[in-house]
Amino acid sequence: MIELKHVDKVYSNGFKALSDVNLKIEDGEFVSIIGLSGAGKSTLVRCINRLNDVQAGEIIIDGVDIATLKGKALRVQRRNIGMIFQSFNLVKRSNVITNVLAGRVGYHSTFETIFGIYSKEEKLLALQSLDKFGILDKAYVRANHLSGGQQQRVALARALTQEPHLILADEPVASLDPATTIAVMNDFTRINRMGITIIANMHHVDLAKKYSSRIIGIKAGQIVFDGRPDEVTDEVTMKIYGRALNKNETLGNIDDIEPVTEDAHE
Amino acid sequence: MNKAESSENKGFFYKWVHREVQVDLSDAQDGSDMRTITKKRPVLLISLGTLGIVVLIASIALLNWGARLNINFPAFGQAIANLFIPNPYRTGDIAGWWAYAWQQFSTSFLQLFYICFLGTAIGSVLSVPIYYLCARNTNRVKWLRTGVRVIFDIIRTLPIFLICFFFSQIFSIGNTINGVLTMAVFTISVKYLMMYQYVETIEMSPFEAIRAAGGRNGQCIMTAIHPYAKPMWISYFIYCLEINIRASVILSYVGFGGYIKILQNNIENNYYDYVGAMLLPLILFVMILQFVSNFLMRRGHK
Amino acid sequence: MKQFLEALKKPFLDIHDYFVGDTRGIKSYADPISAYQARPRRWIMNLIFLATFIGVFIFMSWQIDILSFGDRPINWEYTGRIFRTFFTWDGDFWAYFFGFSEADGGWTGGVLYNILITFAITFIATLIAFFIAIPFGILASHRIFGKWAYISEIFLILIRTIPEILLALFLIRLSGYHVLTAIIALAFHSIGMIGKLYADQIDGVDFGPMEALESSGGNKFQQIRYGLLPQVMPNFISVGLYRLDINIRTGTMLGLIIQQDAGIGWNVLLHFSYGKYQQLGADTLGIILLIVLVDLFSSFLRKVVTK
Numbered sequence: 001m002i003e004l005k006h007v008d009k010v011y012s013n014g015f016k017a018l019s020d021v022n023l024k025i026e027d028g029e030f031v032s033i034i035g036l037s038g039a040g041k042s043t044l045v046r047c048i049n050r051l052n053d054v055q056a057g058e059i060i061i062d063g064v065d066i067a068t069l070k071g072k073a074l075r076v077q078r079r080n081i082g083m084i085f086q087s088f089n090l091v092k093r094s095n096v097i098t099n100v101l102a103g104r105v106g107y108h109s110t111f112e113t114i115f116g117i118y119s120k121e122e123k124l125l126a127l128q129s130l131d132k133f134g135i136l137d138k139a140y141v142r143a144n145h146l147s148g149g150q151q152q153r154v155a156l157a158r159a160l161t162q163e164p165h166l167i168l169a170d171e172p173v174a175s176l177d178p179a180t181t182i183a184v185m186n187d188f189t190r191i192n193r194m195g196i197t198i199i200a201n202m203h204h205v206d207l208a209k210k211y212s213s214r215i216i217g218i219k220a221g222q223i224v225f226d227g228r229p230d231e232v233t234d235e236v237t238m239k240i241y242g243r244a245l246n247k248n249e250t251l252g253n254i255d256d257i258e259p260v261t262e263d264a265h266e
Numbered sequence: 267m268n269k270a271e272s273s274e275n276k277g278f279f280y281k282w283v284h285r286e287v288q289v290d291l292s293d294a295q296d297g298s299d300m301r302t303i304t305k306k307r308p309v310l311l312i313s314l315g316t317l318g319i320v321v322l323i324a325s326i327a328l329l330n331w332g333a334r335l336n337i338n339f340p341a342f343g344q345a346i347a348n349l350f351i352p353n354p355y356r357t358g359d360i361a362g363w364w365a366y367a368w369q370q371f372s373t374s375f376l377q378l379f380y381i382c383f384l385g386t387a388i389g390s391v392l393s394v395p396i397y398y399l400c401a402r403n404t405n406r407v408k409w410l411r412t413g414v415r416v417i418f419d420i421i422r423t424l425p426i427f428l429i430c431f432f433f434s435q436i437f438s439i440g441n442t443i444n445g446v447l448t449m450a451v452f453t454i455s456v457k458y459l460m461m462y463q464y465v466e467t468i469e470m471s472p473f474e475a476i477r478a479a480g481g482r483n484g485q486c487i488m489t490a491i492h493p494y495a496k497p498m499w500i501s502y503f504i505y506c507l508e509i510n511i512r513a514s515v516i517l518s519y520v521g522f523g524g525y526i527k528i529l530q531n532n533i534e535n536n537y538y539d540y541v542g543a544m545l546l547p548l549i550l551f552v553m554i555l556q557f558v559s560n561f562l563m564r565r566g567h568k
Numbered sequence: 569m570k571q572f573l574e575a576l577k578k579p580f581l582d583i584h585d586y587f588v589g590d591t592r593g594i595k596s597y598a599d600p601i602s603a604y605q606a607r608p609r610r611w612i613m614n615l616i617f618l619a620t621f622i623g624v625f626i627f628m629s630w631q632i633d634i635l636s637f638g639d640r641p642i643n644w645e646y647t648g649r650i651f652r653t654f655f656t657w658d659g660d661f662w663a664y665f666f667g668f669s670e671a672d673g674g675w676t677g678g679v680l681y682n683i684l685i686t687f688a689i690t691f692i693a694t695l696i697a698f699f700i701a702i703p704f705g706i707l708a709s710h711r712i713f714g715k716w717a718y719i720s721e722i723f724l725i726l727i728r729t730i731p732e733i734l735l736a737l738f739l740i741r742l743s744g745y746h747v748l749t750a751i752i753a754l755a756f757h758s759i760g761m762i763g764k765l766y767a768d769q770i771d772g773v774d775f776g777p778m779e780a781l782e783s784s785g786g787n788k789f790q791q792i793r794y795g796l797l798p799q800v801m802p803n804f805i806s807v808g809l810y811r812l813d814i815n816i817r818t819g820t821m822l823g824l825i826i827q828q829d830a831g832i833g834w835n836v837l838l839h840f841s842y843g844k845y846q847q848l849g850a851d852t853l854g855i856i857l858l859i860v861l862v863d864l865f866s867s868f869l870r871k872v873v874t875k
Binding site for chain 2: 621625628629631632633634635636637640642646647650651684685687688689691692695725726728729730731733734737738739741742743744745746747748801805817820821824828829836837840848852855856859860863869872873
């Protein structure tokens with residue numbers, strides 16, 4: 001269970017990104033965060049695993065306040081939280097399996113990382129995670145030879161190899177084409193069914209409505225909406241965005257798009 | 267026009283910089299459409315040029331041009347020609363010239379090459395932690411970063427001659443280890459700068475992903491930065507080897523025997539056929555290394 | 569024929585797959601277990617590399633007899649004394665540093681005067697190379713001259729291969745033990761370096777203005793003069809300043825060969841040879857001062873120019 005209490009975040013240039021955020025997320029939920037760009041969506045997600053420090057408040061994950069942790073304790077918390085990025089953030093010069101195994105660094109010492117020492121079980125775990133997303137055949141290919149959708153799946157496999165309780169996703173599908181987007185979102189649903197909580201920033205409102213079990217609307221650093229997807233009406237989006245939705249903020253006819261699971265090798 | 271009028275009450279310098287010129291904008295160039303426009307002089311270029319000329323004049327005035335000038339084109343031409351003409355009293359014939367070249371290559375030149383290679387290898391390996399300590403994105407502790415940078419900035423200013431002098435005062439003059447350690451220090455001082463500047467340009471997004479997975483700083487560097495820095499490290503290795511071979515020439519003045527000392531003696535004694543035979547491997551090696559490092563750098567940037 | 573070539577390639581590809589992995593992504597694995605069995609054995613390759621490297625290292629160390637320094641025990645007491653002398657910054661030190669000595673009757677030409685001479689030689693040489701390298705750099709640009717650029721490129725590489733110190737030793741036959749020799753040696757070598765950097769800079773700029781001039785009927789010279797040079801001049805000046813920074817390091821050493829009137833190098837050699845380590849310390853301080861000042865000045869100007 002994740003609980004945020006009175007979380008404040010002020011950037012060093014004085015910009016107040018989050019003010020008094022209170023949130024309670026149960027295990028196994030699929031939470032989408034929607035809002036304008038610059039509203040604090042990204043900051044909120046990055047605060048949960050302390051990629052951004054917070055100025056005030058508590059972030060309690062499974063009974064531990066992560067907001068004040070330091071050093072090893074923080075790293076142990078972080079390795080239990082997977083993270084997916086918009087630009088995949090893979091090490092493009094390394095091959096896929098190395099990238100996926102990098103999810104295990106939290107379980108190893110620096111010495112072991114320098115010499116790339118991982119146990120057989122970990123390697124099998126990494127290959128199993130790749131297998132779950134149907135990219136096992138690409139295990140020994142260099143990451144920059146993969147397409148965008150494949151790269152995002154490698155990032156998902158990396159997060160899964162951490163054996164996390166929670167996966168954070170910062171605009172996971174914003175740089176993918178519609179067909180790949182649907183496929184990756186289906187992968188997210190699959191992960192969610194394994195019992196892993198997912199908190200994702202979503203750019204497309206209709207995508208968030210279709211895939212998530214709960215939607216949080218955020219505006220100017222404050223939570224303005226918190227409810228089930230079917231409660232998101234035009235009035236609510238009006239409140240969150242302050243205007244009608246732009247064309248690029250919906251993906252459009254989601255149900256008609258055929259998901260591409262195995263996209264062409266570039 | 268407003269701008270031109272407002273410049274009336276500006277100072278002389280402003281007027282000099284923003285000069286007004288008459289231009290003819292008509293198609294026929296017959297003066298039917300004359301306009302006044304303000305042109306800006308290239309102040310930066312002019313001031314740099316002035317500075318350059320002043321420093322040049324001062325430099326010329328400072329140097330002592332009168333003494334010991336001895337221009338002798340024929341002697342120089344002869345020296346160049348003699349590089350490739352075997353002398354009957356020394357190398358004998360062309361076979362002797364090649365034999366001498368091979369003899370020098372297989373003994374003294376290889377020794378010099380080994381010294382340079384060992385120094386470059388030691389220095390390159392030792393430079394790895396240093397450049398990660400110096401780069402802004404891999405070491406966020408400011409005092410540590412600045413401290414390491416200042417230390418190596420000072421070492422970087424020391425000429426190779428003086429570095430070798432320091433070592434020769436510890437391990438008495440003439441030992442090969444002086445050369446190896448000198449080359450190692452010189453390599454570190456060249457490489458740490460180039461490498462940390464390169465590391466600072468590496469994208470940090472994979473680093474962030476490993477940090478989010480619970481990695482220590484060292485683990486993040488090893489998994490997310492090092493794969494990008496490695497190709498550059500290798501091409502700078504070749505580059506450093508090449509500049510080390512060229513820089514090693516100066517070591518003969520610190521009591522260093524071998525190839526360079528023999529070469530220097532041959533030049534001073536006017537044994538130019540010997541000199542030519544000895545220069546051949548040096549130039550070949552340096553050229554090959556230059557081609558390789560050019561190739562690697564071009565590939566590395568892709 | 570094609571099949572034959574494939575068959576010929578196969579063992580090499582197998583070896584590659586065994587050590588590096590299936591980097592082409594053409595194999596498919598039924599399950600994670602079979603993928604695990606097909607994993608690359610990179611550690612074997614790394615071990616072979618490491619063993620080769622260590623082997624080469626030991627071979628070279630043995631060839632140059634690196635342990636011979638152990639024949640004579642290190643005399644730390646002597647070494648300590650030398651370094652103490654080196655860092656004794658007393659009255660004599662400063663008298664030599666500034667070149668004024670009461671005992672020697674006034675002006676003696678100390679460190680400051682000599683580093684100024686070193687700077688003067690380096691500056692003149694770099695300035696000469698700065699201008700002479702422009703045509704060579706343009707000729708070595710592959711984007712302007714295509715294949716013909718190789719002629720100038722190889723010429724520039726040839727120039728670079730000869731170390732400045734050796735060149736200076738040679739040039740003594742041409743102009744004697746004179747500052748001109750130092751200037752020519754330094755300038756000649758710099759042309760090779762600057763020319764290459766010019767060519768790199770030219771290949772990185774926008775060719776729009778040149779193409780516009782070409783379409784309006786300008787010849788190659790006009791294109792370069794009006795379309796290219798104004799654009800790359802700041803980069804060229806930046807390269808020249810960078811080279812000044814590097815040349816100053818070599819410039820300090822040219823005095824070794826040219827001897828008198830050629831800067832600090834000759835003093836360094838004299839004090840080293842006659843064991844005057846305090847004066848050597850003063851020379852070192854001067855060299856560090858000169859290099860730091862030129863470094864700061866050149867990086868400041870480079871920032872101004874390329875802004």
